[in-house]
Amino acid sequence: MSSTPSAEPKHCITLSPSSSPPTRDGKSAPPSTLPAAKASKNHPTAPSNTTNASLFFVGTATTILEWQGIRLLTDPNFLHAGDHVHLGPGVTGTRVTNPAVDLEDLPNIDLILLSHYHADHFDAKVEASLRRDLPIVTTPHAKECLVEKKEATEQFTQVYDLDHWETSLITLPSADADKSNPMIRVTGMPGKHVPPGLLSQANDLLGAVPPTNGWMLELGASPSTGDFRSGYRIYISGDTLLIDELKEIPARYKDQKIDLMLIHLGGTTIPGPKLPLLMVTMDAEQGIGLMKLIGADVTIPIHFDDYDVFLSPLEDFKKAVERENLGEKVVYLDRGEEFKFRVK
Template identity: 55%
Template sequence: MKRLTIDPGTSGPPTKEHTYVPTEMPEAATTKVHPSNAEEDTNAKLMFVGTATTILEWEGMRILTDPNFLHAGDHVHLGPGVNATRLTDPAINLEELPRIDAILLSHYHEDHFDKVVGDKLKRSIPIITTPHAKNCLTSKGDDSFTAVHALDFFQSLTADVKTNKIQAGQKPSVKITGMPGKHIPPGPLSVANDILSAFDNGYRIYISGDTLMVDELKEIPERYKGRGIDLMLIHLGGTTIPSPKMPLLMVTMDANQGVQLMQLINPDVTIPIHFDDYDVFMSPLSDFKKAVKDAGLSDKIVYLDRKDQYNFKVRHSLQPARTVQ
């Protein structure tokens, strides 16, 4: 298993051009919890920034997922002949981003890793991603990123949090595992997209990435049988290409597929993301809310607006209940 040591105290500013980097998380518009994990001494948090961009914080370590800080009216290129326009602003600007210790990148598309982010991020920031994305990020000559770690399906990497605290004789750590997924339905254009998904250390977070509901996902609950998934961040939107006006191909889950994934994975809590930020999304959040209600799953959902924060409790690995891997 690969191992990465992260020192939150020395990870430095996330961008080349910052002169000041906030040390604390941005103030949330609203803070939410879920009855299944509503303890007073919550020790972890997740802020929804927009699209698939979130900030996860635990034990002094911060992980940024799928950084996209473009604004309404900005454009991204998603593939040959396919472009999209952003309809919303992110909860915070890139320049307001607090210290980030690592990036979890589900795949290399501009709505998940935009050009501004690619220009401004420190070349040395650790990025955990797919083999395809690693090749793209490390093939830029002198401007290449220098700490990119690739994971294929069910390969894992352990990120140690370097602190001076002793916690039951162990350093706190996060295990990140690549999960299967397909961004394009079966057919001539189909390619396996190595969705980077599980954030695990006893409290298990599954990030679906831009996948469709495909048979390969059935292996996930089999692998985690008897352990379970605590939190799922599900990418929705029913992204259609070339556009919703000409919906030839759907490449991310719509509302119905999202409910099917909830039923398959059966997480304690699901938070939908990636649902309304670009003009290629055809399935709005309102469709998902209705499908969830009709399926009787409303008590297993937390809905976050941009800049809302979800607080939860992560138990350390030596406690018999659950551990954070």
């Protein structure tokens, strides 16, 4: 295991074992497991027979990480083909795919990681349905929307906000006082939905497109010496463009291996496919640029074809990966497939 230099955590969160469904009006006893994966994939060049963690791809930016008996859900969006989302003033998107599993059919979820408060990442049905005591790590803007701007009876009660480079340390319910305590360290990473310049300045004033985070997840433990030690590091890009601020990630994690990158692609355009004036998430070429910048051992593309505002299809990214001879660094997951890996 290895550690990275970081400031004192802003939040220390202890997860409690839960058998409750993620929804407040859900089944009294949720399923004990996720649906069987359509396919299980492993490291593209060094597969392991001793995996102890998995990432299940639901669709768009929604994934479920399972490790040490917990489930972490990212950017929950469970709308179906034909459903619409509001993405900004006068801007809507239509979903063109179905999720691999429905919200009501999820097993218990222990934590949600929400990159930003946008309807294609946290849809209205999810917002209305989730139980209010489900822990959520998210941006300061999203916390304001989920707590301060809601009626008292509708407020989420365990929302932890992180700005860029701030950290939360999460102790897992399987912690054993006589051994190293399994933990997850979550650090907010830079991200910008709107290109720098006048448009970004205008958006800061108008708030048309919400601020967004990427994340660095470090799965590891705290031994008796007390220092957190990382055994597997996952960078989630979030909805960002290839901006200069991202260069600080490899600088801060110099000589620290980034095992996996989940990269949000799609080349999302606004106001829409008929008038693609502004791109607000990475297309294939920017995705290749981020792969080279971060240097992750494995990259999994997500958020690439689920809405009609995505104009850079996965096929474009695949062609760019082959052109750059990066094929041995990428695993492609379809909705309902999983990636299995080992945390040291």
